[in-house]
Structure formats: C-alpha cells, structure tokens
Amino acid sequence: MTTSPAPQPTVVVLSLHTSPLEDPGTGDAGGMNTYVRQLSRAQAALGARVRVYTRSETGERWEVDDRDVTVVGLPVGPPGATKEDLPGTTGDFGDAVLADLVAAGLTADVVHSHYWLSGLAAERLTCEACAGLPVGRLPLHAHTMHTLGATKNAELTGVGDWLPEPAGRLEAETQLLRTVDLAVASTPEEAEELLEQGAARERVTVIPPGVDTDTFRPLEPTRREAVREEVRGSLGLGPDALLVVQAGRWQEVKGQDVLVAAAEALAARAAAPVHVLFVGGPSGASGSDWLPARIVTSPARDRLHTRGAVPPAELAEILAAADVVAVPSRTESFGLVAAEALAVGAPVVAAHVGGLPRALxxxxxxxEGHEPAPWADALRAVLGDAALRDELAVRAARRGERLSWRDAAAAHLTAYGELAGGRDDA
Structure with missing residues (x-):
C-alpha cells in the first residue's frame, strides 16, 4: 500500500515595498527581490500554491503568472513611494490582501512576510480580530527580516550621510519577533541577532538562501573567453587590463566608496591597469548620484566605470568576466551577489561582516574592516597572482554547487509543516 504525499500548503507571500518581478540594482530593488522570487518559484516547483502580494505602481490591480507563482499588485499607497514613505500604509495593504484572498476564494495556510513593513501588514491576516477567523483556522505567520534596523544602526552610524533607522522601525521589529510563529535567519549569526531583539529561540530557524544555478553557473572555457572579450570590449579595456566588478545599489552600506579609494591606491602601485565596474544604480525612488560624482573627482576616474541594473543573465556574464568580484559591504545578512559570483566560478574578495563569511x-x-589600504592589498594579492585566482575560481564553483533554492524551499516547507503539526497537537 502506497502512501500519498502530504499536501503542500497555500503560502501567501507579502513583499510590500518592492516587487519580486523587479531586477535588483536600483531604487528599492535589491537582494530581497531575488530572494522572494527564487524562493517562491522553488516552493511552487515542490507543489506549494504560492501567491505573492506587492504594491502596484499603476494605480490598478494587476496579476502575473511567474513560473506557477501568482504575483498580484495591489494599488495601496502613492505611486513612486519609497519604503520610507510606507509605514503608514501597512494596515491598508494587509486589509487589501485579505480582501483579495476572499474574492479569490483562497485561504492561506502560511503568510510569509519579508522585511518589517510586510511583517506589520501580515498582522492583518494572522490575528483573530483582524482576519475574522477562529484561532484554529488562522494562517501561520513566518517572517524574514532581511535586515535589522538595530544591526544597521550598530554598523553604519557615522558612515557617510547615512541616517539612523527610526525608532518606529526598531520597535516594530522587536514586536514582530515576539509574535511571529517562525522567524527565518540566513545564518546562525543572524539568528543570534534575532534572539537579541526578542525572538523566542524555539521560533527561530536558520535556512541559507540559494542561487539560481540555471543562470549563475560556470561557463565553458570557449564561452567564458567570448564573454570576457565582450564585456571588456564594452569598457574599452586593453588585453593586459584587470577587471574588478561590484554589483549593488549605490549606497554607503554596499561600500562602493571603499572600492573607489582602493582603486586609487591600485592605480599608483599595480603592475597592470586595474579597472573597476560598478553594476547598479541609485538607491530609493529619488536616488542619489553620489557614486558618479565621486568617480568624476577621482584621480583614477579613467579606470572606474558604471553600468545600470541589468537582468540576471547579463549579470551572470559580467561576473564571469571579472578577474575579481568585490563585495565591500558594511553589512549583509547573507550576500546574494557574493553567492552568485561563487556560482559562476569567479574569485571573490568580500568584507568580513554579517553573513558573508558563511556565504563564502x-x-x-x-x-577585515573598510579602510582602503587593506582592500587595495587584498585585491593586489589576488590580481597579481594568476595561480591564486585559478584556485579561488575552482573553490568558488564548488561552493556555488552547494547553494540551492530547492533546498531552501524544502527547508521552509518542512518548517511550516512542523509548526502546523505543533499547533494541531496543542
């Protein structure tokens, strides 16, 4: 007698401030967009019904099928709003999601919110008074912070023009961590941060993110050389030039300023010309052109290049064309760009912060640290040693093979099931 597999849950995902359909690199679109998109796709591939809600910027409701994941945009809040403008819309967004589910005739088994704004919105679906459901039928509330306001305050105070995260965010995150059924961390270190902010140990689980290995994978040698020539040719680089790539929105947290200063030091001392390509764009809806402005005044400006946000397939080729991918971030809960660089087999030099040591x-x-001199020394050591670059490339590809969104999705579904089973037994 065969046993039928356990039915997979209906998972409602909230990504209020940014749509997972947007490619990361500008505005409010970052690694979280990739995380939500890939995790949702992987959960759907394992049999879960996944429905993602985000804000509509068109003023109208829209619905898109993304590889068996239904993505719905709801017109809540003003068009063009940044995440800083949205704390007052969380209740309206939660109510709109609940109304949309009722209209679709759907009941969520799990509501998984991403970032603190979505966490607040999720409370409208997971509390008895708000959702109008008996306790036994309320969905489980899973939450992934992605970044913690308290951590950012600790690591970024005094850096550039960065302003501390507001007290309202800190209070909301603490309250969320005390009430959610499941808090998901990317690393053990992040899990400890969640515990320090009030999460109950039995409700915290560590699930590393994955990599889209269909897109980010080592290229065949002939193809890799063609890609290298194409990317370098687009920058006007000579055959002896060395290329460092950094990808991310232009913001102090990503450390582009550190890389500019390191490039200036390398320009004076490196045996071969070192060029740096920054892939991404201004952060926030209004954005800031501080990086191009910094480059214009740099003595190494002829070796510093920018390119806007690009689709994942193009990013994979740019990473593969790099002699080194640099990740000088001042804080990272995991570091998806670093993981993607590893998966294509690129040598990676990264800051010893947050989840980056676990990712690598x-x-x-x-x-260690973000002073230009150690960064210049580290880049010089790798760029000046072809054998070391080859060794790092091999180690990178091996590490990349172990980063799977399917594994991450399965771990999430298992955690949901264990929580549901515990509730049934209570």
Missing part, C-alpha cells in the same frame, strides 16, 4: 565558506578571501 572558505571559497573566497575576506578583508
């Missing part, structure tokens, strides 16, 4: 897991070089 010995496959790249870590730099």
């Amino acid at each position: 897991d010995g496959a790249g070089l870590l730099v």
Whole structure:
C-alpha cells in the first residue's frame, strides 16, 4: 500500500515595498527581490500554491503568472513611494490582501512576510480580530527580516550621510519577533541577532538562501573567453587590463566608496591597469548620484566605470568576466551577489561582516574592516597572482554547487509543516 504525499500548503507571500518581478540594482530593488522570487518559484516547483502580494505602481490591480507563482499588485499607497514613505500604509495593504484572498476564494495556510513593513501588514491576516477567523483556522505567520534596523544602526552610524533607522522601525521589529510563529535567519549569526531583539529561540530557524544555478553557473572555457572579450570590449579595456566588478545599489552600506579609494591606491602601485565596474544604480525612488560624482573627482576616474541594473543573465556574464568580484559591504545578512559570483566560478574578495563569511565558506578571501589600504592589498594579492585566482575560481564553483533554492524551499516547507503539526497537537 502506497502512501500519498502530504499536501503542500497555500503560502501567501507579502513583499510590500518592492516587487519580486523587479531586477535588483536600483531604487528599492535589491537582494530581497531575488530572494522572494527564487524562493517562491522553488516552493511552487515542490507543489506549494504560492501567491505573492506587492504594491502596484499603476494605480490598478494587476496579476502575473511567474513560473506557477501568482504575483498580484495591489494599488495601496502613492505611486513612486519609497519604503520610507510606507509605514503608514501597512494596515491598508494587509486589509487589501485579505480582501483579495476572499474574492479569490483562497485561504492561506502560511503568510510569509519579508522585511518589517510586510511583517506589520501580515498582522492583518494572522490575528483573530483582524482576519475574522477562529484561532484554529488562522494562517501561520513566518517572517524574514532581511535586515535589522538595530544591526544597521550598530554598523553604519557615522558612515557617510547615512541616517539612523527610526525608532518606529526598531520597535516594530522587536514586536514582530515576539509574535511571529517562525522567524527565518540566513545564518546562525543572524539568528543570534534575532534572539537579541526578542525572538523566542524555539521560533527561530536558520535556512541559507540559494542561487539560481540555471543562470549563475560556470561557463565553458570557449564561452567564458567570448564573454570576457565582450564585456571588456564594452569598457574599452586593453588585453593586459584587470577587471574588478561590484554589483549593488549605490549606497554607503554596499561600500562602493571603499572600492573607489582602493582603486586609487591600485592605480599608483599595480603592475597592470586595474579597472573597476560598478553594476547598479541609485538607491530609493529619488536616488542619489553620489557614486558618479565621486568617480568624476577621482584621480583614477579613467579606470572606474558604471553600468545600470541589468537582468540576471547579463549579470551572470559580467561576473564571469571579472578577474575579481568585490563585495565591500558594511553589512549583509547573507550576500546574494557574493553567492552568485561563487556560482559562476569567479574569485571573490568580500568584507568580513554579517553573513558573508558563511556565504563564502572558505571559497573566497575576506578583508577585515573598510579602510582602503587593506582592500587595495587584498585585491593586489589576488590580481597579481594568476595561480591564486585559478584556485579561488575552482573553490568558488564548488561552493556555488552547494547553494540551492530547492533546498531552501524544502527547508521552509518542512518548517511550516512542523509548526502546523505543533499547533494541531496543542
């Protein structure tokens, strides 16, 4: 007698401030967009019904099928709003999601919110008074912070023009961590941060993110050389030039300023010309052109290049064309760009902060601090040693093979099931 597999849940995902359909690199679109999109696709591939809600910027409701994931945009809040403008809309967004589910005849088994704004919105679907459902039928509330306001305040105070996260965010995150059924961390270190902010240990689980290995994978040698020539040719680089790539929105947290200063030091001392390509764009709806302005005044400006946000397939080729991918972030809960660079087999030099040591897991070089001199030394060491670059590339590809969204999705579904089972037994 065969046993039928357990039915997979209906998972309602909230990504209020940014749509997972947007490619990361500008505005409010970052690694979280990739995380939500890929995790949702992987859960759907494992049999879950996944419905993602985000804000509509068109003023109208829209609905898109993304590889068996239904993505719905709801017109809540003003068009063009940044995440800083949205704390007052969380209740309206939650109510709109609940109304949309009722209209669709759907009941969520799990509501998984991403970032604190979505966490507040999720409370409208998971509390008895708001949702109008008996306790036994309320969906479980899972939450992924992605970043913690308290952590950012600790690591970024005094950096550039960065302003501390507001007290309202800190209070909301603490309250969320005390009430959610499941708090998902990317690393053990992040899990400890969640515990420090009030999460109950039995409700915290560690699930590393994955990599889209259909897109981010090592290229065949002939193809890799063609890609290298194409990317370098677009920058006007000579055959002896060395290329460092950094990808991310232009903001102090990503450390582009550190890389500019390191490039200036390398310009004076490196044996071969070192060029740096920054892939991404201004952060926030209004944005800031501080990075191009910094480059214009740099003595190494002829070796510093920018390119706007690009689709994942193009980013994969740019990373593969790099001699080194640099991740000088001042804080990272995990570091998806670093993971994607590893997956294409690129040597990675990253800051020893947050989840980056876990992401690299010995496959790249870590730099302590954010002073330009250590960064210039680390980049010089890798760029000046072809054998070391080859070794790091091999280690990177091996590490990348172990980062799977399917594994991450399965771990999430298992955690949901264990929570549901515990509730049924109570």
